[in-house]
Every structure is written in structure tokens, then in C-alpha cells.
Amino acid sequence: MQAVLLETINGNITPTLSAMDRPELRPGHVRAAVRAAWINRADLLIRAAHPLLNNIAVIGAGGAEYMRADPSYPARQRTALESLLRAGKLIVAxxxxxxxxxxxxxxxxxxxxxxxxxxxxxxx
Structure with a gap:
């Protein structure tokens, strides 16, 4: 099963994750009871939250840096999301x-x- 979560981010986790230097990790918000504890590396956050993360890609925050590294990324993502929406495979709450x-x-x-x-x- 694949799932896509589209959600805005508020709180202390945003500045912590947006400062990361590995855009390929594409960190973002995971809706779970995880406190960031000012961890500044995605791999540490993922290890700290591992019991809650089973084969989940963490995507979202820090997107500006990723887009600078790969300018075609937004258009590809928009196309992929539109396809999922039209096919009824993406449910927007x-x-x-x-x-x-x-x-x-x-x-x-x-x-x-x-x-x-x-x-x-x-x-x-």
C-alpha cells in the first residue's frame, strides 16, 4: 500500500529539518507523536522515530533546496499528484x-x- 500525506508544518520541527544538507532525503512532517528534540539530521530523526516509521518516505520540508538541485522536480511531482488524484488513488482529507x-x-x-x-x- 502506498500513501501520500499532504500537510502543512507548524512548530519546532520546521527550522530543524529545513537546515539539512542532504536534499535527497527530502525530509518532511510525519503525523505521529514524535518530538524533534532539536535533532538537525534527517537520519537521526528517522532512527529516533523508527518504531513509528515502517517503510515510509519522509517528504516535504526543505523542498526549496531540493528544487535548486533538481529544477524539474516540482513539475514532475505535480504531474504525479494530478495522476493519482484523477485515478482516485489519492484521497485528500x-x-x-x-x-x-x-x-x-x-x-x-x-x-x-x-x-x-x-x-x-x-x-x-
């Missing part, structure tokens, strides 16, 4: 939607990691 009256619940969901990535708060 819809963000949870909260009315303005439940904005506090929405923020609690983010804080407790019940919601990952983005949430939507409707104003009407």
Missing part, C-alpha cells in the same frame, strides 16, 4: 468545519491534535 459559535472548540481540536493541518471556521 477535507478539513473539519466549525461555525463561529464553536471557534473555541476548533482551537481546542488543533491544540489537542484532534484536527491536523487546517480547520475552517464559517462566519455566516
Amino acid at each position: 477535507e478539513p473539519p468545519v466549525y461555525p463561529m459559535e464553536r471557534a473555541a472548540d476548533a482551537l481546542r481540536a488543533l491544540d489537542s491534535r484532534v484536527a491536523s493541518g487546517k480547520i475552517v471556521i464559517t462566519l455566516a
Whole structure:
């Protein structure tokens, strides 16, 4: 089984991983209870998280450096993702939607990691 996770990154893991010097590792965000502990090498982070990572490629952060090394990478990735979307093999999770009256619940969901990535708060 192959899976693709598209998610934005917030928190301390971003500056740590974006400073790596091996673009071929393509580090990124893994949705798991892993604390980065200011590790500045992808291989150390992957070893620290190994029980949670079974044949998973960590992709995402540090993409700018990888794109400088391989300028055709974004177009190839976009084409591959579009193919997966059209074939129904990539499922994009819809963000949870909260009315303005439940904005506090929405923020609690983010804080407790019940919601990952983005949430939507409707104003009407």
C-alpha cells in the first residue's frame, strides 16, 4: 500500500529539518507523536522515530533546496499528484468545519491534535 500525506508544518520541527544538507532525503512532517528534540539530521530523526516509521518516505520540508538541485522536480511531482488524484488513488482529507459559535472548540481540536493541518471556521 502506498500513501501520500499532504500537510502543512507548524512548530519546532520546521527550522530543524529545513537546515539539512542532504536534499535527497527530502525530509518532511510525519503525523505521529514524535518530538524533534532539536535533532538537525534527517537520519537521526528517522532512527529516533523508527518504531513509528515502517517503510515510509519522509517528504516535504526543505523542498526549496531540493528544487535548486533538481529544477524539474516540482513539475514532475505535480504531474504525479494530478495522476493519482484523477485515478482516485489519492484521497485528500477535507478539513473539519466549525461555525463561529464553536471557534473555541476548533482551537481546542488543533491544540489537542484532534484536527491536523487546517480547520475552517464559517462566519455566516
